[in-house]
Amino acid sequence: MNYILYSAENVLLTHVIKCRIDVEAFHAALDMPTCKLCANEAQWYCENDQEYFCQSCDELAHEADDNDNPND
Ligand SMILES: [Zn+2]
Ligand SMILES: [Zn+2]
Numbered sequence: 001m002n003y004i005l006y007s008a009e010n011v012l013l014t015h016v017i018k019c020r021i022d023v024e025a026f027h028a029a030l031d032m033p034t035c036k037l038c039a040n041e042a043q044w045y046c047e048n049d050q051e052y053f054c055q056s057c058d059e060l061a062h063e064a065d066d067n068d069n070p071n072d
Contacts, residue, residue, distance in 0.1 A: 037061065 033042040035054035042052030046061070053061055 033045070033052045034040065035042045035057050036049070036051035037057040037060070038054060040054045040057075043055050044053045044058040045051075046053060046058070049061070
């Protein structure tokens with residue numbers, strides 16, 4: 001990943017806030033995360049959607065942008 005850093009302080013602050021939100025959301029749903037679409041047991045958390053997905057629904061939901069890790 002490449003970033004153009006105009007201000008190291010701004011970048012660091014944004015990163016910290018984002019991490020706090022993500023960690024809180026993850027812990028809040030740790031008990032029984034369920035798929036947003038079918039309510040089965042979730043296996044993936046999408047940071048972009050801020051929703052949990054099971055394996056099959058994650059594939060459906062991200063069918064068009066699955067070229068990040070094609071072998072994963
Ligand atoms: Zn599902
Ligand atoms: Zn997504």
